[in-house]
Amino acid sequence: MGPSFIALTVGLAACGGGDAPEATAPSAGEPTAVAETGAAPAPAEAVINPENWPKVETPALNPVVERRVDELLSKLTLEQKVGQVIQADSSDITPEEVKKYRLGSVLSGGNSAPGPLPYADTATWLAAADAYWEASVDGEGVEVAIPIMWGIDAVHGHANLRGATVFPHNIGLGAANNPDLIEEIAAVTARELTVSGHDWTFAPTLAVPQDDRWGRTYEGFSEDPSIVASYGDRIVIGLQGRFGSDEFMGDGHVISSAKHFLGDGGTKDGIDQGDAIISEEELRDIHNAGYVTSVQAGVQTVMASFSAWQGQRMHGQKELLTDVLKGRMDFKGFVIGDWNGHALIPGCTSEDCPQSLNAGLDMYMAPDSWRYLYESTLRHVQEGTIPMERLDDAVRRILRVKVQSGIMDKPRPSERPNAGDESVLASAEHREVARRAVRESLVLMKNENQTLPLDASKTILVVGDGADSISKVSGGWTLSWQGGGYPNSEFPNGQSILDAMEEAVEAAGGELIFSADGSYDGEADAVVAIYGEDPYAEFQGDRQDVDFEPNGFDTGLLQTYRDRGLPVVSVFLSGRPLWTNPEMNDSSAFVAAWLPGSEGGGVSDMIFRSDDSFEFTGRLSYSWPALATQTTVNVGGDETPLFPVGYGLSYGDSAEPVILSEESGLTDAATAAKGEFFVRGEFRQPWQLYRDGTPVDAVPFSDDVVAARTVDGEAQEDSLAFRFSGAGDVAIGSGYGHDFSRESNGALELVFRARILSGPEDVTVGMGCHQDDCTAFGTMTLDEEWSEYRMALSCFAGDGVDMTSFNRALIIRGAEGQEVAVGNVRLTSDDDGQADCPAGLGD
Incomplete structure (x- = not known):
C-alpha cells in the first residue's frame, strides 16, 4: 500500500489582517502601500550639510563621449528611457522581454545563474549573455537600440562560475594590508568575468563594519576607515583599468560598483539593512572613506545601501545621493539600487516608487518587480511626478557609462576577448595570486613554544570539517548566495587545505592521517584542527553576540590531544572576529584563517613554511573581542579588545604562555541565530x-x-x-x-x-x-x-x-x-x- x-x-x-489584492500595476492616483522596515521618521537633527563633506575633483567630462550621449538620448523614446533605468534579474526575465521593454540592465543574483543550479559553467553563462545582448540590440521598432549591461556579484572572485578562482573574502584581504595585492586580485577577477560574458561586477564593498554581529562583516576590509580608503581606488583600478588611460575598460576589464552607499556597516546592533543612528560626522569620516578614493579612481557605478541613516532610507536620501555623492564628490557615473531596496522607502512598494528616482537613484534593481515598476514609472513621468529632467539625467548617466566603457561598440559577448576561454579560469598565474593572498591574509594569533612551522616529515593528524571542504572555507557568495554544502568536485581548479597538506607531507617523507571528526586515537607527532563558522551571507549571518558556537567538529577534543602531549594547531575559519578563548587555550598555535577560498595551498604553505621566504605578515584589521558580548570594540573606542587592530605574530616571535579567561560575558549562552x-x-x-x-x-x-x-x-x-x-x-x-x-x-x-x-x-x-x-x-x-x-x-x-x-x-x-x-x-x-x-x- x-x-x-x-x-x-x-x-x-x-x-494587520485583511486579504491582499492580486498584484497589479498601480493605477494613476492610487495610494501606494508602505513597505518600510523598521526605520522611524527622520529626527530633526538628521540633516546633511554637503559643504562639510570631502570635495572630490574627478576628470572633466569627455566632450566626444558627451556628444555621443546627446545624440543617443535624442533618439530614445520615452518608453526606452524608462526601460534604461530598470534592471531585472535573469531568473525573472526573458530575452524577448528585454527587447520589448528595452531594459538598461540584467543582473544575476546570488542564486540566479542560467540553468538548474545557482551557478553555471562557462558555456551556459555565455549562451545566456549572448541571448540577452542580442535581444537588447535588436533595432526592430526603435531608432536606436542600446545594449544591456549584465551585472553579477563577483565579490571574491567570479564565484558563481564553475572553475573560477575563489579568493579570500575581504576581511582576510584587509589583514593582508597590501593595496598592490588588492589591485592584482581585482584584475584577475575582471579577466575571469570576461570569460563568461559579464560586463559589470557589484564590487568593491567599502563598508566599514563597526558591529561584528553584522552578517556582512566579512565583506568589509576593516573596521579602520584608513585601510578601506587605501583599497577603494586600487580595486576599482584593477577591475576597470586606470581611468583616462588606454587600458581603461580595455580587454579583460569590467565595470565596477562601489557599495553600499552609505553607512551599511554602522547600523544599530549590526542589523543588516538596519538604521545607522550615528552623527553626520561619523557617517562622513568613517563610512565614506572608501568612496572618496573609489570616486577619485573613476568608479563607474555606486550602489545605494538598503540601510537607513537616522531613519532615512538610503534609496530615498536625496542629500546624500545627489547633493553629496553627485554634487560635492563630483561622481559622474550612475547610482544603482540594491535588490528591491526602493521598496523600503515609506510610501513605496517594489512596484511603484518615484521617490527613489527623484532622490537620485538612476537605475532601479527590480529583480522580480520590474514589469509593474516599468508601468508605474512610465506613468509617473507622463504625469510629471518624476520630472523629465530627472529621467533624462538618469538616462544620460547610464548612457555615459555605456559609451565610455565601450559597451556601445562591443560585439556579442561570445566574440569578445577571453570569451569562452576556460584556460583563463584559475590559470597558473591566477592561482599563484590567490595562493599568495591566502598566505598574506593569515594572522598568527598564538604560537606557544614556536609550534609553527610544523615539520612535514613527521606524522601529522589533520582533523576538522574544514580540512577537506573548499565550500566551507570559501564562505558565502560561493557557487550560491549563501554558499556551503558543495563537494570539492564543483571546484575543479581549486585545492582543499587537506589535499595541499598531503602534498607537502608526502614530498617531505612524512605521514598524514585525516580524521574529520577527530576520533583517531593512534600515534601522531602533531594535530592540525581546521574548523570554524559555516557559510552564510547577508542578513542570514546576523548574530546576537560574537561567541563561537562549534559546529561540524567537537572542539572539546583539542584538550584531549593536549592531554596526550600533542602540539595542537588550530586553523580557525570565520567571517568575523569571534570569542574563541577556550579554543585558544586548548591550542599550541592559533591561526585566524578567515575565509581563504579555493587555494588551500596557501594555508599549507604557512603551516609547514614550505619556503624559507614565507613569513606570517597578516595583521588584524578588526579588533579581536575579549568577551562574547564585546560586539562593537573598534579602533579609537573605549573598549579594550583581547587583540587590537595591527596585532599578529611572526614565526620567530616569542610570547609567554597565557591562560585566557573562559568567562564569555554572556548571561545566556543559548542565544540563537536569527x-x-x-x-x-x-x-x-x-x-x-x-x-x-x-x-x-x-x-x-x-x-x-x-x-x-x-x-x-x-x-x-x-x-x-x-x-x-x-x-x-x-x-x-x-x-x-x-x-x-x-x-x-x-x-x-x-x-x-x-x-x-x-x-x-x-x-x-x-x-x-x-x-x-x-x-x-x-x-x-x-x-x-x-x-x-x-x-x-x-x-x-x-x-x-x-x-x-x-x-x-x-x-x-x-x-x-x-x-x-x-x-x-x-x-x-x-x-x-x-x-x-x-x-x-x-x-
Missing part, C-alpha cells in the same frame, strides 16, 4: 513552546486538549509530536515581536520536517501572533513519512503579510484525534527556487 497524503494548511504572519526556532531538538531562545498563548516550561506536557512529547526524527528525540483531543493551538513563539521583513524580501523560506501520525486530513499551521487576525494560512500536503516542507516567505509577503512584527514562528492548530510531528523548524535560503506558495493562502 502506498503512502497516504494529508492536506496541511500552512501560514505566516499577516499582522531564523532558527526549533533545531536539533532544542528551542533556540528566545523561542519556546506556547500553549494557547501561555509558555510551556517542559516537554512532555499535557492538558485537557493537547499532549506534547518528544519523538525521533533524524536523531534521538529531536522532534515534537502533538496529539489533540480537541481543537486547540500550540506554537513555537517568543515573548516579544520580531522583524522578518528583510527575510521575506530576500528569497528566504520557512523549512521544517513533519509527518502526520494520525487523525483527520486538515492540519492548520500558521505564523504570526496568538490573535486570529494576525495569521495567514495556506494549504499543502503532508506525507505520513518524515519529509521536508518548504514555503517561500515572498509568497506570504506578496499576499499582503506584514512581516515586520510577529512572535509566533509556527502555530499548529489541531483537531480532535489528530497527531502531528514536527522538527527542525528554521529559515533558510531558497537556493533552487523550489519552495512552493501554499494553495489557498489568504482565503
